[in-house]
Amino acid sequence: MTNVRDVSRRELFTEWLTSVEDHHVSQHGDVPDVDPANWTVSLTGDVDDPAEITVDELREEFPSVTVAHTMECAGNGRAFFEGDTGSPNWTVGGVSTAFWTGVPIREVLERYGALDDGGAESDGDGADADRTDDDRWITAVGGDRPTDETAFARSIPVSKAADDCILAYAINGNPLPLEHGKPVRVIVPGWYGVNSVKWLTELRVMDRMVVGDAWDDDLDRAHWQQDRYRIHPAGEEPTHRESVDTVDTEAQLRDGAIDHPYTFEQLPKSIIGYPTDGETVAPRRDGQVEVLGMAWAGDAALETVEVSTDGGETWGEASFLGPDYAGAWRLFRYLWTPDPGDHTLVSRAADDRGRRQPPRLSDPVERLDEAGADEFPWNRDGYGANASLPHAVEVSVAPE
Ligand SMILES: Nc1nc2c(c(=O)[nH]1)N[C@H]1C(S)=C(S)[C@@H](COP(=O)(O)O)O[C@H]1N2
Numbered sequence: 001m002t003n004v005r006d007v008s009r010r011e012l013f014t015e016w017l018t019s020v021e022d023h024h025v026s027q028h029g030d031v032p033d034v035d036p037a038n039w040t041v042s043l044t045g046d047v048d049d050p051a052e053i054t055v056d057e058l059r060e061e062f063p064s065v066t067v068a069h070t071m072e073c074a075g076n077g078r079a080f081f082e083g084d085t086g087s088p089n090w091t092v093g094g095v096s097t098a099f100w101t102g103v104p105i106r107e108v109l110e111r112y113g114a115l116d117d118g119g120a121e122s123d124g125d126g127a128d129a130d131r132t133d134d135d136r137w138i139t140a141v142g143g144d145r146p147t148d149e150t151a152f153a154r155s156i157p158v159s160k161a162a163d164d165c166i167l168a169y170a171i172n173g174n175p176l177p178l179e180h181g182k183p184v185r186v187i188v189p190g191w192y193g194v195n196s197v198k199w200l201t202e203l204r205v206m207d208r209m210v211v212g213d214a215w216d217d218d219l220d221r222a223h224w225q226q227d228r229y230r231i232h233p234a235g236e237e238p239t240h241r242e243s244v245d246t247v248d249t250e251a252q253l254r255d256g257a258i259d260h261p262y263t264f265e266q267l268p269k270s271i272i273g274y275p276t277d278g279e280t281v282a283p284r285r286d287g288q289v290e291v292l293g294m295a296w297a298g299d300a301a302l303e304t305v306e307v308s309t310d311g312g313e314t315w316g317e318a319s320f321l322g323p324d325y326a327g328a329w330r331l332f333r334y335l336w337t338p339d340p341g342d343h344t345l346v347s348r349a350a351d352d353r354g355r356r357q358p359p360r361l362s363d364p365v366e367r368l369d370e371a372g373a374d375e376f377p378w379n380r381d382g383y384g385a386n387a388s389l390p391h392a393v394e395v396s397v398a399p400e
Pocket residue numbers: 023024025026027028029071072073074141142143144152179180181192193194195196197198199
C-alpha cells in the first residue's frame with residue numbers, strides 16, 4: 001500500500017516554489033507516531049564515536065543551511081507507460097520544489113569521526129587502507145510504523161551525503177509536518193524522492209550499500225534499495241549489488257552498464273504548466289502566447305529547454321527566468337505566435353552532460369535493451385518516465 005498526495009494540477013508548473021499544502025506526499029507504509037522530544041538519530045557502523053543524537057542537539061549544536069530541492073518521485077509519469085506499472089499512477093503530480101532547512105550531513109559525520117581523508121595509509125588494518133568516501137555508503141533508516149517484515153532504508157554514497165545532503169527539520173521555513181518526515185528527515189538534492197528518508201532513526205556508515213544482514217534482527221532493510229526502485233522488466237527480479245560505479249541513472253542504463261539500474265540521480269525532464277491540457281487561449285495584443293513550464297536535471301545543470309508547437313516536428317529554444325539553485329527546477333518561457341486552431345505543445349530539456357529527454361516511452365519489453373534509441377524503456381514499476389511526447393498538452397487558439 002502506498003499513501004500519497006497527488007497534486008496533478010498543471011498550473012503548479014508555472015510556480016517555482018511549491019507550497020507545503022501542494023507538495024506531493026508519498027510513503028509506502030504507515031506514518032509513525034512521533035514524539036519529537038524523545039526522538040533520536042543513531043549514528044552507527046564505521047564511525048569512531050557512535051552516537052545517539054537528539055533533535056534538540058541537531059537544531060542547537062550544529063550549523064543549519066537551507067537548500068532548494070526539486071523532489072521527484074521515481075514513479076512520477078508512470079501513468080504514461082502502457083499496461084500496469086504499479087501505483088500511485090502519477091501523471092505529473094509527483095514532483096515539487098521546496099526550501100529545506102537542516103544540518104549538513106558532513107557536519108555530523110565530521111563530528112563523530114565518520115569521514116575518511118580519501119584513502120591515505122591507515123595504521124595497519126589493511127582492509128581500510130584504500131577506503132575512500134566514494135566507495136563507502138551511508139544507510140538511512142526510517143521509523144515508519146511497521147506493516148510487514150520490511151523497514152524503509154536507503155543507501156547513498158558517503159561522498160554524496162557529505163557533499164550536499166542535509167538532515168532537514170523544516171520545510172519552507174516551518175517545522176516539518178508529520179507527512180513530510182517530522183521531526184527529521186534526509187534530503188538528497190537532485191536525486192529521486194525515495195532517497196530522502198523520512199522519520200529518520202538511524203544513519204549507518206557501511207562499506208557497501210544495504211544488502212541484507214547488517215543488522216542483527218529479522219527486519220528486511222534491503223527491500224526498498226534492492227528489490228524496488230530498480231529499473232527492470234517484468235518477470236525478472238533485480239540482482240542485489242553491494243556497489244555501483246555510477247549513480248547517474250541514465251549512465252547505468254546505457255549499454256546495459258548495470259543490470260537493473262537504481263533510481264538515484266534524477267533524469268532530465270520538463271513539464272509545461274501554461275497553457276494547460278485542453279485549454280483554449282487567446283493570444284495577447286501582440287499576437288503572442290507565453291508558454292511557461294518547469295525543467296530540471298537532477299545533479300546536472302540544465303543546458304536548454306526546447307518547445308515544439310507542432311507535436312514534436314520542429315523545436316525552438318525557450319529562455320530561463322527566475323530562481324537558479326543547484327538541485328532545483330527552473331522556470332522556462334517560450335514566446336509563441338500561433339495561428340488559430342488546435343496545436344500540440346511539447347517541451348524537452350537537455351543538460352550539460354548531454355542527456356536529453358527522449359521523445360517516447362517504449363512498449364513493454366522483456367529486456368531493457370529492446371527499447372529503441374529514442375525511447376525510455378518500459379519497466380515493471382514504471383520508473384523514470386521522462387519522455388517528452390507523453391507530456392504534451394493539446395491547446396486551442398481562439399480566432400481573433
Ligand atoms: N521513511 C520513509 N521515507 C520515505 C518514504 C517512505 O515510504 N518511508 N518514501 C519515499 C518516497 S518514494 C518519496 S517520493 C519521498 C516523498 O517525500 P514527501 O512525502 O515529503 O514528498 O519520500 C521518501 N521517503
